Every structure is written in structure tokens, then in C-alpha cells.
Amino acid sequence: MDMLMQITSALFLLIGSFLCISGGLGILRFPDFYTRLHAVGVTDTLATAMILIGLMLQNPDGLVIVKLLIILLMTLFINPAASHALAQAAMQNELMPVLDKKDTNGKVTSSNP
Amino acid sequence: MKDLFAVIMLSGIYGLLSASFFVAMDAVDVAFTEASVGAGISTLLMLVAITMTGRTEHPVNHKPLLALAVVIVTGGLLIYGTLDTPYFGSAQAPIHQHVAPRYINDSMQEVGVPNIVTSVLASYRGFDTFGEVVVIFTAGIGVLALLSMVYRPRVTDKDTGKDTVDIDTFNDSMHEKHLILRIVSKILLPFIMLYALYVQFHGDFGPGGGFQAGVIFAAAIILYTMLFGINTASRVINLSLIQILAATGVLIYGSVGLVSLLNGKNFLDYSALSTDPIAGQHLGILLIELGVGITVASVMVIIFFNFAERRESIHGVENNAENCSKENDEAQSAKIP
Numbered sequence: 001m002d003m004l005m006q007i008t009s010a011l012f013l014l015i016g017s018f019l020c021i022s023g024g025l026g027i028l029r030f031p032d033f034y035t036r037l038h039a040v041g042v043t044d045t046l047a048t049a050m051i052l053i054g055l056m057l058q059n060p061d062g063l064v065i066v067k068l069l070i071i072l073l074m075t076l077f078i079n080p081a082a083s084h085a086l087a088q089a090a091m092q093n094e095l096m097p098v099l100d101k102k103d104t105n106g107k108v109t110s111s112n113p
Numbered sequence: 114m115k116d117l118f119a120v121i122m123l124s125g126i127y128g129l130l131s132a133s134f135f136v137a138m139d140a141v142d143v144a145f146t147e148a149s150v151g152a153g154i155s156t157l158l159m160l161v162a163i164t165m166t167g168r169t170e171h172p173v174n175h176k177p178l179l180a181l182a183v184v185i186v187t188g189g190l191l192i193y194g195t196l197d198t199p200y201f202g203s204a205q206a207p208i209h210q211h212v213a214p215r216y217i218n219d220s221m222q223e224v225g226v227p228n229i230v231t232s233v234l235a236s237y238r239g240f241d242t243f244g245e246v247v248v249i250f251t252a253g254i255g256v257l258a259l260l261s262m263v264y265r266p267r268v269t270d271k272d273t274g275k276d277t278v279d280i281d282t283f284n285d286s287m288h289e290k291h292l293i294l295r296i297v298s299k300i301l302l303p304f305i306m307l308y309a310l311y312v313q314f315h316g317d318f319g320p321g322g323g324f325q326a327g328v329i330f331a332a333a334i335i336l337y338t339m340l341f342g343i344n345t346a347s348r349v350i351n352l353s354l355i356q357i358l359a360a361t362g363v364l365i366y367g368s369v370g371l372v373s374l375l376n377g378k379n380f381l382d383y384s385a386l387s388t389d390p391i392a393g394q395h396l397g398i399l400l401i402e403l404g405v406g407i408t409v410a411s412v413m414v415i416i417f418f419n420f421a422e423r424r425e426s427i428h429g430v431e432n433n434a435e436n437c438s439k440e441n442d443e444a445q446s447a448k449i450p
Contacts, residue, residue: 084293
């Protein structure tokens with residue numbers, strides 16, 4: 001049983017770390033603000049949840065689990081709202097997404113170099 | 114860097130990073146303060162300031178060579194000075210020889226508060242902390258004196274000239290702008306305030322205390338003001354009452370000191386407050402932390418309100434669309450500790 005808990009916890013932590021790394025990669029590699037926000041907004045919420053669940057399994061002690069649960073609940077509220085606020089602010093300040101389009105020669109041009 | 118917004122964000126990130134390395138060095142109380150003050154509320158206040166001053170720095174024509182030279186020389190001297198300091202973590206360092214052993218060994222018998230940082234801050238060094246609170250209070254008074262507006266712009270009906278914001282129309286209009294943000298922050302606000310109270314009264318036993326609690330409490334009020342507009346917020350928060358509260362906090366702190374003085378002990382020696390010295394210490398620390406919390410929260414709210422009112426009188430009412438990305442940073446940084 002203890003072994004099982006450890007393995008499950010390690011699995012959750014690994015998935016969480018992988019999502020964190022992929023989110024960071026997304027910030028670096030994606031072309032414009034909205035896709036970057038998408039990368040970090042989606043993965044961060046899930047990654048935090050995964051890591052917190054992994055930590056809960058690490059330490060099956062009442063008070064710690066309650067604290068971690070509260071943090072989990074707060075991140076589930078705050079992270080999507082923050083992403084939404086950022087996207088909305090960008091939209092209101094007329095930051096347009098990059099939309100690559102083919103011109104008549106068939107060459108791909110970027111609207112935002 | 115010419116973009117002031119980026120500069121402010123960088124300083125906020127710097128605050129958060131230094132909070133992390135304070136945690137790594139086991140100074141959780143300092144880290145807590147740095148995260149809430151350095152990364153949270155000072156970033157926020159500077160953001161409010163640049164909405165008045167404009168986002169880009171005024172271009173300068175001269176090259177600041179003299180300033181560069183001064184910075185290089187001072188930096189070099191400082192680095193030269195670090196060569197003589199003791200190694201990191203060295204037990205022979207003078208700072209570990211002087212009064213620190215007494216605090217660590219005797220504070221449990223003398224003060225009886227599990228968190229040594231609180232007992233040093235509030236009891237042994239109570240007079241210093243009193244000075245800090247007075248400094249914060251003075252900053253609030255300074256902002257009031259410089260920026261306070263006699264005329265407050267209000268939302269009034271053009272025909273009748275009286276307040277039109279009755280509560281039903283407000284509840285409808287709430288769902289027009291920033292719908293998601295307003296609902297989410299309304300859910301979060303009670304928890305932020307509750308957390309501030311926990312930090313306030315749990316400061317004897319864990320990291321926390323009046324400074325952090327006051328800042329977090331003020332952050333909750335500022336979050337509300339940013340999302341619902343200053344006119345709505347001033348219906349909830351009576352600014353003149355806040356001004357009285359800011360003075361009350363300092364007054365509570367000073368009065369505790371005076372009471373112990375009248376009971377025949379030193380200024381701010383809390384063992385005079387009760388027959389049992391330990392109980393007196395507990396009571397005294399609780400009271401002065403309360404005073405600190407009240408003053409800090411009120412002064413932060415005063416500073417923010419005066420900035421925001423000045424800004425609204427410049428830019429006109431309801432220009433806060435660009436604000437909506439900021440308050441969530443604030444909410445997050447309030448949660449991070």
C-alpha cells in the first residue's frame with residue numbers, strides 16, 4: 001500500500017513537471033501573445049493541480065492535505081481568471097493575433113514579423 | 114529601458130525572486146513580507162502611478178556618464194567591502210555573537226512566543242517597530258497632504274444632480290463589464306480577508322504579523338476598488354473613517370507603551386500589563402500587532418485611493434479597462450505566501 005502510494009505520487013509529480021516544462025517551452029516557441037498565453041495558461045493550471053495532488057499523496061497527514069487542497073482550489077480559481085484577464089486586456093488594447101496568410105505567389109507572409 | 118510598465122514588472126519579479134531566496138535561507142517572515150510588500154503592493158501602487166504619468170520615460174539628451182562613474186565606483190567599493198565580511202553561515206560572524214544567542218536561548222522563558230521573530234520584532238525591538246509604524250503613518254500623511262482632493266468627482270444624474278447608483282441598477286450593470294473577473298474576485302475576496310486575519314493573529318505561532326496582514330487586507334480592498342470602480346468602492350469604504358483608523362493604529366501602539374510606563378516599567382515593556390509577565394507579553398504583542406495591522410492596511414488604502422482619485426480627475430471616470438490585467442497579479446501575489 002505504501003509502495004503503491006509512492007508510485008502514484010511519483011507519477012503525478014512527473015506528469016506535473018512535464019506539463020510545466022512544456023508550458024515553458026510554449027512561451028519560448030509560440031509565435032504570438034495569444035498562443036503563448038494558451039500554452040502557459042492551460043498547462044500551468046493542470047501542472048499545479050498534478051503537482052499538488054502528488055504532494056498530497058506524499059504526505060498523508062490531515063492538516064497538510066487540507067492546506068494543499070485550499071491552495072489547489074485557489075489556483076483553480078485564480079489561474080484561469082488571470083489568463084482571461086490578460087487575454088481580455090490584450091484584446092482591448094487591439095493586439096491582433098498573428099495570422100499567417102498566403103499571398104498570390106503562394107508565399108507565406110507573417111502579419112507580425 | 115524606456116518602457117516603465119516593463120520596469121515595474123521586472124521589479125515585481127525581482128521582489129518575488131528575493132522572497133524565494135529568503136525562503137531558501139529559512140527567513141520565512143522576511144520572505145513573507147517581501148512577497149506581500151515588495152512583489153505585491155508596491156508593484157500595484159507603482160502601476161497606479163504610471164497610469165497618471167504615462168508609460169514611457171521622458172527621453173534625455175545628455176549621456177549620464179557621471180552617474181555611471183558614481184555607480185561603478187560605489188559598486189566596486191561595496192564588492193571590496195564584502196571581502197572582509199565573514200563567510201556565509203559562519204558561526205563566528207559578529208551578528209551571531211552579540212544579542213542573537215540571548216534571543217534564541219531565553220525568549221521562550223522571557224516572552225513565551227513560539228515564533229522568535231515575532232518576539233524580537235514586537236517585544237525586544239518594540240521601539241524600532243514603533244518607529245517603522247510611524248514612518249508608514251507619515252508616508253500616508255504625506256500622500257494625503259500632497260495628493261488629497263477637496264472635490265471628489267461623483268457619478269451624478271445630470272438632470273437631478275444626485276447619486277444615481279441605486280443598488281438594483283448596480284446589480285444589473287455588474288454583469289456588463291469584466292463579468293468573469295468580477296464574479297471570481299467576489300468569490301475570492303472573503304477568503305483573502307480571512308487569510309489576512311489568520312496572518313494577523315497567527316503571527317505569534319508562525320510566520321506572519323501585522324505588516325503582512327495589513328498589506329493583504331489592503332490588497333483585498335484595492336482589488337475590489339479596481340474592479341468595481343472608485344465610486345462604488347467609496348460607498349463601501351468610508352475614507353475619512355480609514356484616515357481615523359490609520360491614526361488609531363499608531364495610537365494603540367503608543368498607548369500600550371504608555372500603559373507599561375505608567376505601571377512602573379520601561380516604555381513598551383509588556384510584562385507590566387498583567388500580573389503574570391508571560392501573559393502580559395502575550396497581551397502586549399497581540400495589541401501592538403493589531404495596531405501595526407490597522408495602520409498598515411489603512412495607509413495602503415489611503416495611498417491607493419488618493420492616487421486613483423487623482424487619476425480619475427485627470428482621465429475622467431470609467432477609464433479602467435487597462436487595469437483589468439493587474440489585479441489578478443495582485444490577487445496571486447497575495448496568495449503566494
